Amino acid sequence: MDSWIINVLVVVATFISMEAVAWLTHKYLMHGFFWFLHDDHHKKDHPGFFERNDFFFLIFAIPGIICLALGTIYGVSLALYIGIGITTYGAAYFFIHDIFIHQRFKVLRNTENRYLKALRRAHKMHHKHVNKDPGECFGMLWVPLKYFKS
Template sequence: MLDIFLFIATFVFMEFVAWSNHKYVMHGFLWSWHKDHHVNDLKKIKEEYNGKFKFEKNDRFFVIYALPAIVLMIIGFNINNLHLVSIAVGITFYGFIYFLFHEVLYHKRLKFKLLQNSTFSYFNAIVKAHLAHHQPKNAKDFDNYGLLIFRLEYFKN
């Protein structure tokens, strides 16, 4: 039971980690890595990848976020501590959801029609909220650093 709680708590906490890192690290001192993710913001957003998969410098963050989960998993299995494994699985699951919603649903870096053609209102709201992040009025003015949690206004049509 505690392990299920740890898994859920870790998942929710990761949204906070993602939001704060995106806002203060990626748009802060590591802007040089994140910049290429925003390079097309002034052009039309949907043409960004043209269906061809390209690596961005920004993808380095996936490796960085995967490291604590891998380390926790190795330690957890080695000392037989299921709590650590639950936290590691929570981080990994958040990373997977982030990949699915950010890279696949929104940026369409991979094709997945079932997700991309879905009319589920929460998915539409995620897309609108992230679109707002990719429409800065100037180089400093970005909105919506989170992914799964955003203002309710994005649910409106």
């Protein structure tokens, strides 16, 4: 198999795996030990544009940066493509979560796309809970089937 195909597969596999990482860290860390950073994200009245929750952007960027550095500086190609997958997922997370769902920038407001509407419904159910427990819908891209019905 050509090396470029393997590299693409590594990027895609990493991107898909990041959904599981996001779900686990959201459920067990953000709604656990790091609730003090995440709680303002569940409140509508936090002051200003930024939230304490935005620190997670930096925390989650570190593994991607390390992998990209290992790949570009030290020539570890597997790390480079893992870093690309992590970084691509981070960009998708920003666009889907911050721009599309939470409307931090007022674009992409209206959609008739069934998947995107289900994604918004699932996230709305997540934010229905203002405390760290109970919770539901901790992922970003995977949407339970029940949210496609309405």
